Amino acid sequence: MTAEGHLDRLRPAAARLARFTGRTLRHEWHAIVVDPVRQLARRGLSGLLLAFVAAFGVIFFHDIAQHPTGAVWVTRLGGVKADLPLWLSLLRTPVSLYVPALDLPVWAGITQLFLAFALAELTLGRSRTLAISYATTLAGTLVARAMIAAGPGWWGFGLPAECGHILDTGPSAAVVGLFTYLSVVRRAPVVFVLTGGSMVWESIAVPNLAGREHLIAVGSAVVLGLLHGRRERLRTLARSLLPTRAPRPALPESAEGPTLPTAPTAPTAPTAPTAPTAPTAPTAPTAPTAPTVPVR
DSSP: OOHHHHHHHHHHHHHHHHHHHHHHHHHHHIIIIIHHHHHHHHHGGGGGHHHHHHHHHHHHHHHHTTSHHHHHHHHHHHOOOTTSOHHHHHHHHHHHTTOOOTTSOHHHHHHHHHHHHHHHHHHHOHHHHHHHHHHHHHHHHHHHHHHHHHOSOTTTTOOOGGGGGSOOOTHHHHHHHHHHHHHHHTTOHHHHIIIIIHHHHHHHHSOSHHHHHHHHHHHHHHHHHHTTTOHHHHHHHHHHHSOOOOOOOOOOTTTTOOOOOOOOOOOOOOOOOOOOOOOOOOOOOOOOOOOOOOOO
16 A cells, blocks of 8 residues: 555544544633633632632741741641651641642742642632642551551562651642642543653652652542542442341231230239218207197
8 A cells, every 4th residue: 555545544533633632622721721710700819718828828837947946846837757656647737738848949839839729729619629638648648657667568569667757748749639630520631641640750750758649649639539429329339238128027916926924013002091980969859839720
């Protein structure tokens, strides 16, 4: 077959691929950019409350950490490590969302943090944004502790004990989790490749604790995104898996077995005898009436 024949066969496939790519990009543009902008125009700056709080929180803790005493207090309030007691790590995890990593440029991290929280709050709402950001961060923290507790080996799952002295990722795990959750819920493959795919590549290229935590955040966000909107279906599935008891048929009285004897009733107390009544006094005799005189 000549080259022109091959081109004739490839042209329909290339046209279908171009149309599919155009539809995907147009849908993603509306889902990730146009719809949040419309929500922002309708709600105003109040729709960016979480984004402003997160950005100002990172700036505040970054400025405090520039001083030796402030750095100590920032670590005490939001520094999460695997060698800390579990209750202390859980207590510091909410504050760790605002503690930036010291080896990363803070202004680039603030931009990503603001954009992630802004898009999530405008698309998902305030409560779900907080839940997803905290859940993905907590998942990375807990699984990292399990990796360090397992030790080296375990087919690459475990980590050496020295990783327990390294600070957790801070807000970056929440940023990755929010972007991944949005890409799954809104069907945005380009955003998923740019965020979740880059974290997967980072964990492979640089196998450190931060890369592992980012990978865990991506996985937990994917699971939460796939479960989005399936609450009623999950409840129905859980009810179908639970064993159900069939109603017991009513038996006739003769088939139910002998009836148990009733307990004897307690005897009643005897009543007190009544006092005898006093005899009545005899009545006085009436006087005789005078005889009547006949009238002539």
